[in-house]
Amino acid sequence: xxxxxxxxxxxxxxxxxxxxxxxxxxxxxxxxxxxxxxxxxxxxxxxxxxxxxxxxxxxxxxxxxxxxxxxxxxxxxxxxxxxxxxxxxxxxxxxxxxxxxxxxxxxxxxxxxxxxxxxxxxxxxxxxxxxxxxxxxxxxxxxxxxxxxxxxxxxxxxxxxxxxxxxxxxxxxxxxxxxxxxxxxxxxxxxxxxxxxxxxxxxxxxxxxxxxxxxxxxxxxxxxxxxxxxxxxxxxxxxxxxx
Amino acid sequence: xxxxxxxxxxxxxxxxxxxxxxxxxxxxxxxxxxxxxxxxxxxxxxxxxxxxxxxxxxxxxxxxxxxxxxxxxxxxxxxxxxxxxxxxxxxxxxxxxxxxxxxxxxxxxxxxxxxxxxxxxxxxxxxxxxxxxxxxxxxxxxxxxxxxxxxxxxxxxxxxxxxxxxxxxxxxxxxxxxxxxxxxxxxxxxxxxxxxxxxxxxxxxxxxxxxxxxxxxxxxxxxxxxxxxxxxxxxxxxxxxxxxxxxxxxxxxxxxxxxxxxxxxxxxxxxxxxxxxxxxxxxxxxxxxxxxxxxxxxxxxxxxxxxxxxxxxxxxxxxxxxxxxxxxxxxxxxxxxxxxxxxxxxxxxxxxxxxxxxxxxxxxxxxxxxxxxxxxxxxxxxxxxxxxxxxxxxxxxxxxxxxxxxxxxxxxxxxxxxxxxxxxxxxxxxx
Numbered sequence: 001x002x003x004x005x006x007x008x009x010x011x012x013x014x015x016x017x018x019x020x021x022x023x024x025x026x027x028x029x030x031x032x033x034x035x036x037x038x039x040x041x042x043x044x045x046x047x048x049x050x051x052x053x054x055x056x057x058x059x060x061x062x063x064x065x066x067x068x069x070x071x072x073x074x075x076x077x078x079x080x081x082x083x084x085x086x087x088x089x090x091x092x093x094x095x096x097x098x099x100x101x102x103x104x105x106x107x108x109x110x111x112x113x114x115x116x117x118x119x120x121x122x123x124x125x126x127x128x129x130x131x132x133x134x135x136x137x138x139x140x141x142x143x144x145x146x147x148x149x150x151x152x153x154x155x156x157x158x159x160x161x162x163x164x165x166x167x168x169x170x171x172x173x174x175x176x177x178x179x180x181x182x183x184x185x186x187x188x189x190x191x192x193x194x195x196x197x198x199x200x201x202x203x204x205x206x207x208x209x210x211x212x213x214x215x216x217x218x219x220x221x222x223x224x225x226x227x228x229x230x231x232x233x234x235x236x237x238x239x240x241x242x243x
Numbered sequence: 244x245x246x247x248x249x250x251x252x253x254x255x256x257x258x259x260x261x262x263x264x265x266x267x268x269x270x271x272x273x274x275x276x277x278x279x280x281x282x283x284x285x286x287x288x289x290x291x292x293x294x295x296x297x298x299x300x301x302x303x304x305x306x307x308x309x310x311x312x313x314x315x316x317x318x319x320x321x322x323x324x325x326x327x328x329x330x331x332x333x334x335x336x337x338x339x340x341x342x343x344x345x346x347x348x349x350x351x352x353x354x355x356x357x358x359x360x361x362x363x364x365x366x367x368x369x370x371x372x373x374x375x376x377x378x379x380x381x382x383x384x385x386x387x388x389x390x391x392x393x394x395x396x397x398x399x400x401x402x403x404x405x406x407x408x409x410x411x412x413x414x415x416x417x418x419x420x421x422x423x424x425x426x427x428x429x430x431x432x433x434x435x436x437x438x439x440x441x442x443x444x445x446x447x448x449x450x451x452x453x454x455x456x457x458x459x460x461x462x463x464x465x466x467x468x469x470x471x472x473x474x475x476x477x478x479x480x481x482x483x484x485x486x487x488x489x490x491x492x493x494x495x496x497x498x499x500x501x502x503x504x505x506x507x508x509x510x511x512x513x514x515x516x517x518x519x520x521x522x523x524x525x526x527x528x529x530x531x532x533x534x535x536x537x538x539x540x541x542x543x544x545x546x547x548x549x550x551x552x553x554x555x556x557x558x559x560x561x562x563x564x565x566x567x568x569x570x571x572x573x574x575x576x577x578x579x580x581x582x583x584x585x586x587x588x589x590x591x592x593x594x595x596x597x598x599x600x601x602x603x604x605x606x607x608x609x610x611x612x613x614x615x616x617x618x619x620x621x622x623x624x625x626x627x628x629x630x631x632x633x634x635x636x637x638x639x640x641x642x643x644x645x646x647x648x649x650x651x652x653x654x655x656x657x658x659x660x661x662x663x664x665x666x667x668x669x670x671x672x673x674x
Contacts, residue, residue: 114566125339
């Protein structure tokens with residue numbers, strides 16, 4: 001196996017977005033591309049990630065592989081390498097080798113760990129409310145609401161999408177009108193979500209510039225980030241109102 | 244290879260072996276919780292290992308269409324970690340609207356203690372007060388928990404399973420796996436398991452690899468109860484990746500460090516498959532052994548900390564990958580060898596003592612340097628008899644040097660001795 005990319009940043013951002021969710025991930029490396037599916041231990045967030053082989057400068061995979069690695073280690077290594085990166089399997093040593101060649105030639109070996117068997121299914125939910133918008137707007141709104149609250153209410157009412165939060169006397173409301181969205185499928189819907197999780201997910205806005213938000217009433221939230229060769233889908237369980 | 248314990252885990256509550264009243268109460272409680280009628284917001288299932296606590300919780304979740312969010316004893320369970328998993332799950336809805344609810348399962352709550360799990364129990368208490376989802380806690384010993392903690396839970400006891408019940412399950416599984424199992428052998432497995440169904444099924448699986456189980460196979464099992472402590476400690480040390488957890492594993496064990504070292508050495512190769520993990524593990528063990536040697540020789544007990552850290556943390560941190568599967572730990576061959584050679588070692592000691600007295604050397608020197616010499620001198624029967632008389636060897640002691648002619652030599656030696664006594668003080672030439 002040999003993968004070569006000149007967009008290490010992109011990979012790093014993806015791993016950074018899930019590093020707080022799970023301790024380890026299993027990379028499924030297939031001839032068509034790589035995929036990751038993971039769920040946090042509290043079973044409230046799920047990521048479904050896919051990067052097609054076209055996204056790489058060089059992609060040589062003879063047979064499908066499943067590589068489980070410690071996520072923190074991978075993120076730390078990705079912070080230390082140059083934009084050009086070669087990923088290989090170290091023969092016989094049960095490790096993933098990352099090579100980056102700038103002025104300095106760097107080599108990192110990350111040990112592979114045994115995967116705990118788990119076949120995750122992506123929840124099948126039909127959403128009647130969807131808004132597609134510039135991902136920078138989404139990240140911005142999450143950052144705005146994060147300054148005061150732990151939770152955010154996502155709401156579609158009439159022709160606008162709202163991000164609102166309240167904590168003691170503080171209140172924040174962000175409105176994105178239908179006209180500012182790329183597409184808008186409306187039906188009034190409202191759910192509450194943990195900002196801690198959303199802040200991490202919003203990091204993907206740095207590398208993919210569109211996001212589709214799917215909402216329901218007290219249903220999980222679905223975020224689709226996609227460009228030509230990369231697809232990242234998040235599901236996040238709602239916080240149920242306690243009255 | 245799939246573990247039979249998992250493969251045959253009950254799918255429905257009515258398949259759970261034994262403890263019918265408790266199982267029924269578990270189901271009723273979850274339903275009460277859903278209706279908001281439960282008096283206590285957490286249920287504490289307590290009982291010995293393998294009595295069906297985990298299986299009951301999973302079977303119930305499956306019947307109700309619930310998801311299970313679980314924290315295991317192998318995870319580090321500080322306040323932060325408990326809040327991140329159990330706390331979050333207690334506040335949020337599910338990911339899949341198809342699921343009707345969730346059970347938050349905390350395994351081995353009585354094992355949450357010490358510095359590595361700081362604040363863990365307090366965090367669970369807070370979560371119980373506020374939870375929206377039913378919390379099921381598992382413990383072997385409920386009395387190890389603080390009283391105010393127990394006060395927040397409804398306790399439900401799971402009893403040790405009856406031997407006949409265990410036997411019935413073993414028979415069912417052997418039939419399904421197509422194993423020709425001797426009835427007596429299965430009974431031995433059931434008895435040895437001492438009410439621990441999980442242990443019994445694991446034994447069945449490891450003995451049944453070849454497709455048949457005879458009486459002689461089950462004879463290789465030894466009483467599990469007495470060894471339970473060390474088994475638990477071994478699996479803690481081998482499976483964990485946390486230094487603190489490995490170190491704590493031996494705290495409650497009433498065994499001397501040397502014994503633990505032998506158990507680790509015996510079972511390390513059964514656990515660590517990767518040769519480089521194994522090499523690092525043995526490196527740690529051998530260094531621990533060096534320290535133990537120093538302690539013994541010079542009584543420098545202050546070195547014990549190094550020895551025990553190398554044995555526990557050293558071993559558990561020397562793996563680069565995790566080994567999830569079940570390993571059947573074995574009694575150290577070293578101890579078995581000691582037991583087997585006891586008679587011979589006693590004999591050597593007696594002979595050494597006699598040589599030491601006559602030759603004015605320590606018993607150690609006698610054993611190491613003189614015994615080989617005496618054995619060489621014994622090739623000449625006349626000399627052998629004179630030497631035997633001189634040292635005062637018994638017949639069975641002579642057998643140590645010359646088992647075939649011991650009787651004749653002893654007879655000759657007796658004569659020489661008698662002669663020596665009658666000639667009074669006239670020393671017979673030795674050589």
